[in-house]
Amino acid sequence: MKARLTFSVNDLAETRFAVSPMWEVVTSFRALAAAAVPDLHLGWADQVRPRLAAAGLDRGWLADMIPPAGHLPDFLNPAPTSASPGLAGELAAIEATAPDQVRRDLDVLAAEREGRLSSRLRSLHRTPETYLPRIVAEIDVYWRLAIAPYWGRIRSVLEADVFYRGRQVAEHSTAQALDELHHTVRWVDGSLHLAQRHCAITRIETGAGLLLVPSVFAWPRVLTRTAASEPPQLAYPARGIGTLWERRTHAHMDALAAVIGRSRALILAELDSPASTTELAHRSGLSAAGVSQHLTALRAAGLTSTHRAGRSVLYARTELADALLTAQT
Known part of the structure; x- marks a missing residue:
């Protein structure tokens, strides 16, 4: 199916980029629901699936509403109100969805x-x-279980994409930035052409402008969302997702160990992927009690964060810790 979205001068003026936590929620859940998770995200999926199953989320509301293919309920992706909205604001918008909008989405499903x-x-x-x-x-x-422990890493990729696209607009044109979003998206004679199923958009059925939302889990597709009173949304694969889950080299491991101690530096290095205290003890060879004490100190220094859901507590490295471990001289 092909779609054509025409642009006026006003539409171009109101075109903007945004990073949306809810788009990552919806697209990541869809990736997990697929018969085969994309190779790119297999490591992440292997980590989070047991957590989701233990919490019953593999058979909850999201499992009912988000199919591996086909329509995604529009009310799950409210239009971002800023360039980088928080999850709390998007959840408030979902909870305030008009009943008729929910029913329309369910009728499509x-x-x-x-x-x-x-x-x-x-x-x-x-x-x-x-x-x-x-x-x-x-x-x-x-x-809390599937995205928050990885959000610093994910957000860095999304923000880098927005920075790159913004530079394209500044140095070349909005038309070129739109034309290079994805191989199924083309800018031709004042219109955005989308050659993909589920992209039937016209200006008649949408608001003004365009919201462009980079996503790490939408890959390899472009997804759209339309509402009569809002600008259409286009979620596209962010640049750089091929490196998203790569294990990072720790150029300053020894230097950091001299400052905070080898055990704490080792724990930070092992937090390339989020883990519980027990998992970290297994990875590092340290006792669980020792790991717990070190994590308390690292958290107080702003080098680790905790993510709790029920009985599950995961520890993740902060962006400050990443910078200390990977800083270039």
């Missing part, structure tokens, strides 16, 4: 599923205001 919706989604269709808070609560748990 039902049509794709030959009229069949789960009992959970039928309840949501009847009284959206009753169940939206439960959906928001589940998204928050999913974020």
Whole structure:
């Protein structure tokens, strides 16, 4: 299917980029729901799937609403109100979704599923205001388990993409930046052409402007979202995602160890992927009690962060710790 989105001068003036936590939630859950997770994200999927299963999220609201292919409920991706909104603001927007919008999205899902919706989604269709808070609560748990421990790394890729696209606009033109977003997207004679299924967009059915949202989990597709009162959204694969999960070299490991101690430097190095205290003890060869003490000190220094959901507590390296370990001389 091909789509054509025409642009006026005003539309171009209102075109902007944004980094959206909810787009990463929706696209990452879709990646996990696929028959085969993209090779790029296999390591991440192997880490998070057991956590999600333990929390019951593999059979919850998101599992009912986000299929591996086809329509994604638009109300899960409210238009970002700033260049980098927080998850809390997006969750508030979801909880405030008008009932008619929820029902329209569920009607599309039902049509794709030959009229069949789960009992959970039928309840949501009847009284959206009753169940939206439960959906928001589940998204928050999913974020804590699957995205938050990796958010610093993900956000760095997304922000680098926005910086690159902004430089393209400044040095060349908005048209060139749009033309180079993805191989299925082309700028021709004042219109954006999208050659992909589920991209049926026209100016008649959308608001003004365009919201461009880089995503690490949308790859290799471009996804769209439309609402009559809002600018259309286009989520596209961010540049640099091929290096997202690469293990980083720690050029300053010895120098850092001289300052904070070898055990704490080792723990930071092992946090290339988030882990629990038990996992870190296994990786580092240190006792669980010792790891716990070191993590407390590292957190107080702003070098680690904790991410709790139920009984699960994961530790992740902060961007400050990344900078100390990988700084170039």
